[in-house]
Amino acid sequence: MESSTIEIVGLHSSRSEHDPLTMNALVCTASALIVAVSISVAAPAGNYPSLPSKVLSNYTPSKVDSHDSETMANRANAFLSSLDKKLRAQAALPLNSPEKPKWTNVPPRGPQGGVRLGDLNEKQLETACDLLAAVLSPQGYGKARNIPLADDRLLRNGQRRPGFGAEDYWLAIFGEPSPDTPWALQFDGHHIAINLAFHGERMSMSPTFIGTQPREFQLGGKKIVPMEKEAPTGLALFQSLTGSQKKKATIRPKRANLVAAAGRDGFVPDPLGLSCKNLKNEQRAILMNVLKSYVGDLPGAHAEYRLKELRTEIDQMRFAWWGPGEKGGDFSYRIQGPSVIIEYAGQDLGGDPHNHLHSMYRDPTNEYGARLGKKAKD
DSSP: OOOBOOOOOOOOOOOOTTOTTTHHHHHHHHHHHHHHSOOOOOOOBTTBSSHHHHHHHHOOOOOBSOOOHHHHHHHHHHHHHTSOHHHHHHHEEOTTOTTGGGOOSSSSOOSOSSEEGGGSOHHHHHHHHHHHHHHSOHHHHHHHHHHHHHHTTOEETTEEOTTOSGGGOEEEEESOOOSSSOEEEEEEETTEEEEEEEETTEEEOOSEEEEESSSOEEETTEEEOTTOSHHHHHHHHHHTSOHHHHHHHEEESSOOOOSSOTTOTTOOOOOOSEEGGGOOHHHHHHHHHHHHHHHTTSOHHHHHHHHHHHHTTGGGOEEEEESOOSTTOOOEEEEEETTEEEEEEEOSTTSOTTSSEEEEEEOTTSGGGTTTTSOOOO
16 A cells, blocks of 8 residues: 655644534533533643644654554554553543444533543654554545644634633544454544544444534645535536536525434435436546545545445435535535435534535445445455
């Protein structure tokens, strides 16, 4: 497999908070929790709001020569070995722990499984970065790094908000990391929930929630866009459609929201929109680019294998669109097939749906690695 190098450029969301079934209740609940739960904001580390912010901003993970099962397991074990007994007990959980599906993007996060980045020292944080760089592609690691840093910029009346920030992201390992036997990893917090499962040389990434607020920020004099591809590729697919195809794809003239988000494991929405069976080759290529925006968070050959699977399902996929179809429009979309549900939508909290983004990737046949132990497809 290929070698990956991560470039570091220096300093510089139970259910989804917008689940249409419970949005108002969750907003009220989240607001109450922020008031009622005592959560301390981490002490600043020099010019950084917290030590995790400093490390994520500046540390370049060790080079990954191969994203093979041995490398991934070794780095997971190195991370666990860096922890003292108390922290290791928080980070290392049984493979089938009931804590695994409790991830949420509604701050403040409860005490479910995992070790909090804000409780780690500098060396432990660096080892955590090395682990994430091994189990994710450069695209995926970029999101895992930049989304917590974006959270540092969520201020209220000029002050940092308890439950938000790079220190309030969590890393958990389920089972014993091994190149041969099943284990899993979860990295989650306000705007990320990456669920990786491993079984030998096979891995999965479902469910994975990715969001960001703000949409972009400055880091070391460079513009950072944590979710750089999800909106442009989706829009490119819609704009490639003919007039009649757009009419079939469009569900409503206003943006919708995620329906298969946190707290909805096992839920499969009714397929909506345009059948992809009659897409032209050029349109199919654009569709694959949308899929790569999500699946490309997997490293190397794992992304290639998953994309090969999805290519065979295009005729069974549907593409649904909500909202206007031009750049800067307040839109959302869904791609759904036998083994994929992808959703993208802006959010109203914060006042600007272009500046607060949510997305979801699921393989309903392989949640938390359910089919990894089964015979692989040819």
